[in-house]
Amino acid sequence: MSKLFLWCKKIHRLLVLIIVASTLIMAATGILMKYQLDATGQIRYVHNQMSIIFTVLLSVMAATGLFMYFFPLLIKRKNNPKPNIENPHSP
Amino acid sequence: MKNEIIFQLVGTAIIIILALYFFFSFHAFSPLPAPPSSNQTNLNIVLTAKEIAKHATGASCWLLISGKVYDATSYLPIHPGGAANITNFCGTDATQAFLTKGGRGSHSAAATNVLSSLYLGDLNKKITKNSANISPLPLRGGENEDE
Numbered sequence: 001m002s003k004l005f006l007w008c009k010k011i012h013r014l015l016v017l018i019i020v021a022s023t024l025i026m027a028a029t030g031i032l033m034k035y036q037l038d039a040t041g042q043i044r045y046v047h048n049q050m051s052i053i054f055t056v057l058l059s060v061m062a063a064t065g066l067f068m069y070f071f072p073l074l075i076k077r078k079n080n081p082k083p084n085i086e087n088p089h090s091p
Numbered sequence: 092m093k094n095e096i097i098f099q100l101v102g103t104a105i106i107i108i109l110a111l112y113f114f115f116s117f118h119a120f121s122p123l124p125a126p127p128s129s130n131q132t133n134l135n136i137v138l139t140a141k142e143i144a145k146h147a148t149g150a151s152c153w154l155l156i157s158g159k160v161y162d163a164t165s166y167l168p169i170h171p172g173g174a175a176n177i178t179n180f181c182g183t184d185a186t187q188a189f190l191t192k193g194g195r196g197s198h199s200a201a202a203t204n205v206l207s208s209l210y211l212g213d214l215n216k217k218i219t220k221n222s223a224n225i226s227p228l229p230l231r232g233g234e235n236e237d238e
Binding site for chain 2: 013014015016017018020021022025033036038039040041042044045046048049050053
């Protein structure tokens with residue numbers, strides 16, 4: 001599991017710049033369409049095509065990010081179990 | 092660390108190149124007029140409902156929208172909502188479907204502009220567009236276009 005954690009970390013780091021670039025492109029095309037600055041449909045076409053790549057990248061980032069977030073919590077809980085509060089004087 | 096930065100830069104460059112490719116390839120897919128063909132479609136065709144109904148497939152798709160007839164055949168592969176959302180209405184009155192975007196809102200001004208470029212003529216009137224731009228009727232088995 002720790003190997004998976006390291007792989008997730010590596011993938012997450014590698015995709016940072018790439019996801020930023022694709023997010024900027026999606027945001028720019030989305031805003032241009034929102035304010036109807038797309039007379040020919042060209043911007044809509046780019047937004048439509050790039051959305052597939054963006055969705056895949058974002059899903060990978062989300063999955064690796066979620067794993068990196070919860071994995072340390074799981075390890076911490078495993079190593080430090082909660083004390084027995086029902087019988088505090090038990091040896 | 093160095094390899095990481097190189098990978099990121101290469102990946103970013105690929106994303107930007109892809110976006111530019113889609114941007115400039117749009118005109119390659121846009122419904123431009125076809126070159127003149129030796130098989131000219133008869134300009135005396137009157138755009139009746141019966142005539143429109145003959146063009147009810149993806150190979151030749153005519154739509155009736157607000158009393159005007161449009162040849163959507165060349166636009167099918169690039170329709171953002173997919174070809175199926177148009178082919179369901181080929182050969183029929185697609186006014187409500189177009190105005191309500193299949194019940195999901197309304198089409199943009201860009202979509203209306205594209206539609207106007209596909210205009211053939213008014214319902215129950217003769218075709219007003221150059222016949223070279225019109226998609227011919229799909230051939231049935233055994234038929235020859237020149238017969």
